[in-house]
Amino acid sequence: MDIAAYYFPSYHADARNEAFHGRGWTEWELLKTARPRFAGHRQPRIPVWGYEDEADPAVMAKKIDTAKAYGIDAFVFDWYWYEGPYLQRALDEGFLNAPNNQEFKFALMWANHDWYDRMPANRDIFNRRMLYRWSDTKENISGIWDMIIEKYLLRPNYWRLNGLPYFSIYATNRFIKQMGGVESAAGVLADFRKRVEKAGLPGIHLNAVWYDNLDSQPSSPCPYADWVKKVGFDCYTSYNCMFSHPLWEKDLQVAFQESNAAYLELAHKAFRTLPGPYLPVVTAGWDSSPRTTQSDVYEVLGYPWLPVMESDPAAFADLLRKLAVCDPQAIFINAWNEWSEGSYLEPDTFFGTALLEEVKKFKEEIGE
Numbered sequence: 001m002d003i004a005a006y007y008f009p010s011y012h013a014d015a016r017n018e019a020f021h022g023r024g025w026t027e028w029e030l031l032k033t034a035r036p037r038f039a040g041h042r043q044p045r046i047p048v049w050g051y052e053d054e055a056d057p058a059v060m061a062k063k064i065d066t067a068k069a070y071g072i073d074a075f076v077f078d079w080y081w082y083e084g085p086y087l088q089r090a091l092d093e094g095f096l097n098a099p100n101n102q103e104f105k106f107a108l109m110w111a112n113h114d115w116y117d118r119m120p121a122n123r124d125i126f127n128r129r130m131l132y133r134w135s136d137t138k139e140n141i142s143g144i145w146d147m148i149i150e151k152y153l154l155r156p157n158y159w160r161l162n163g164l165p166y167f168s169i170y171a172t173n174r175f176i177k178q179m180g181g182v183e184s185a186a187g188v189l190a191d192f193r194k195r196v197e198k199a200g201l202p203g204i205h206l207n208a209v210w211y212d213n214l215d216s217q218p219s220s221p222c223p224y225a226d227w228v229k230k231v232g233f234d235c236y237t238s239y240n241c242m243f244s245h246p247l248w249e250k251d252l253q254v255a256f257q258e259s260n261a262a263y264l265e266l267a268h269k270a271f272r273t274l275p276g277p278y279l280p281v282v283t284a285g286w287d288s289s290p291r292t293t294q295s296d297v298y299e300v301l302g303y304p305w306l307p308v309m310e311s312d313p314a315a316f317a318d319l320l321r322k323l324a325v326c327d328p329q330a331i332f333i334n335a336w337n338e339w340s341e342g343s344y345l346e347p348d349t350f351f352g353t354a355l356l357e358e359v360k361k362f363k364e365e366i367g368e
Contacts, residue, residue: 001324001327001328001329001330001331001366001368002073002074002159002161002329002330002331003071003072003073003074003330003331003332003333003359003362003363004072004073004074004075004076004105004107004159004330004331004332004333005067005072005074005075005076005332005333005334005335005336005345006075006076006078006109006239006332006333006334006335006336006338007075007076007077007078007090007335007336007337008078008335008336008337008338008341009054009077009078009087009088009089009090009091010026010027010087010340011026011027011028011051011052011053011054011090011337011339012026012053012054012055012087012089012090012093012094013025013026013053013055013089014026014086014087014089016086016131016132020117020131021119026051026053027119027339027340028051028339030119030120030290030291030340031044031045031046031047031051031290031339031340032044032051033290033294034289034290034294035294037289037294037297037298038252038298040253041289041298041308042287042310042350043287043289043290044290045287045290045339045342045348045350046348046349046350047339047346047347047348047349048346048347048348048349048352049062049346049347054090054094054337055089055090055093055094056094057093057094057097057098057099058098059094060090060094060095060097060098060101061098061099061100061101063336063346064095064098064100064101064103064104065100066346066356067104067336067345068103068104069360070345070353070356070357070359070360071359071360071362071363071364072333072336072345072359073105073159074104074105074106074107074159075095075104075105075106075107075336076106076107076108076109076159076166076168076332077090077091077095077106077107077108077109078109078111078170079091079108079109079110079111080111080115081110081112081134081136081144082115082132082133082134082135083135086115086132091106096155101157102156102157103157104157105157105158105159106152106157106158106159107158107159107165107166107167107168108148108152108167108168109167109168109169109170109207109209109239110167110168110169110170111170111171112134112136112169112170112171112174112175112178113134113170113171113174114130114132114133114134115130115131115132115133116128116129116130116131117129117130117131118291118304119291120290120291120292120293120294121291121292121293121304121305122292122293122296123292123293123296123299123301123305125301125302125303125305126302134171134174134178136178137178137179137180138179138180138184138187138188141179141188142191142195145191145192145195145196146195148167149195149196149199149201150199153165153167153196153199153201153204154199154200154201160205161205161235161329161330162205162329163202164201164202164203164204164205164234165196165201165204165205166205166207167204167205167206167207168206168207168208168209168237169206169207169208169209170209170239171209172208172209172210172214172224172227172233173214173220173221176221176222176227176231177221181221181222182221182222182226182230182231183230185231186230186231186232189206189231189232189233190232192204192206193206193232205234205235206232206233206234206235207233207234207235207236207237207279208227208231208233208235208236208237209236209237209238209239210224210236210237210238210270210274210278211238211243212266212269212270224274225274225275227276228274228275228276229275233276234276234277235276235277235278235279235329236270236274236276236277236278236279237278237279237280237281237332238270238280238281238332239281239334240281240283240286240334240335240343241259241260241262241263241281241282241283241319241334242254242259242262242263242283242286242309245262245263245265245266247259247262247307248306248307249300250300250307251300251307252298252299252300252307252308253307253308253309253310254286254307254308254309255309255312256285256309256310256311256312256315256316257312257315257318259283259309260315260318260319260322263283263319264319264322264323267280267323267326268326271326277328277329278328279328279329279330279331279332280323280326280328280331280332281331281332281333281334282316282319282320282323282331282332282333282334283309283333283334283343284311284316284333284334284335284338284343284344284345284355285309285310285311285312285342285343285344286306286307286308286309286341286342286343287308287309287310287341287342287343288303288304288305288306288340288341288342289304289308289342290339290340290342291304291340291341292304292305304341308342309342311342311351311354311355313351313354313355313357313358314358316355316358317358317361317362320358320359320362321362321365324362324366333345333359345359
């Protein structure tokens with residue numbers, strides 16, 4: 001059973017961010033200015049390693065060594081493309097140039113959603129300015145497939161499931177709609193498979209990110225059961241443990257154990273009803289308040305104005321063990337470094353390596 005951690009690459013300078021926020025801006029700036037917003041709120045969160053540049057191969061080498069030492073098998077990088085690359089220097093310059101990168105696996109999750117101005121976001125969440133629109137269609141996507149295959153999938157340390165390179169699509173409904181509907185999306189993915197095989201690989205393991213509320217969305221182009229039957233995905237997973245339960249629509253704080261119970265209910269439904277394997281996820285914690293205007297009163301309004309779930313190493317470990325009973329091929333962790341959402345395994349000055357220690361103990365318990 002592999003443990004794969006999602007990696008959010010927003011802690012290096014990016015030309016688009018610099019044009020909007022100023023020279024040298026990274027998401028570390030949100031962390032540095034975060035403050036407590038209600039009684040007992042733990043902010044700012046301070047990284048033990050400091051505010052490092054993840055595009056530096058030496059910095060990424062430390063991350064790789066640490067992840068490997070504590071039982072993480074792969075980073076799944078959030079991968080963005082808005083008519084060109086965005087936030088890719090962490091992978092392209094940092095990870096792939098790290099002297100130890102061949103000792104560690106990586107994969108891609110195409111974060112194919114629109115990018116809005118929310119660094120930080122004010123209270124008017126329904127009138128956010130869109131900065132970059134995901135605009136790819138079936139007419140131009142073949143060139144993107146070829147680039148992904150050549151640049152990433154052919155590498156010997158690209159992560160595989162069932163012997164096939166793993167590739168995930170985040171906004172599955174959006175992908176199907178953007179590609180022109182169910183039949184057209186199926187053709188686009190079939191073309192991807194052919195291109196992968198033509199490049200000399202045995203195939204590809206295509207994953208769809210799933211949330212329990214997708215069928216109820218008015219824009220849903222098809223029931224999620226059709227994703228496997230008609231579109232051609234091999235498995236499902238989730239990006240985190242929340243947002244599909246009323247628990248996340250009420251109070252300012254959510255207890256980790258309470259969130260665990262809600263997610264286990266959802267995960268067991270997924271194991272039981274989805275027409276393909278479900279690979280579960282454990283969230284390390286949640287606090288997206290750094291992405292909100294710090295001078296405003298903090299309330300539950302919708303992303304990123306959401307409840308806070310403080311990390312709990314014991315409850316985190318308990319969820320890992322309960323999900324392992326279902327014997328999935330892999331368990332995901334959100335995330336290695338989602339600092340501005342309070343969901344990270346990297347050590348901070350409060351918990352240190354406590355969450356990583358629990359991953360290490362878990363891997364030893366299952367004998368892997």
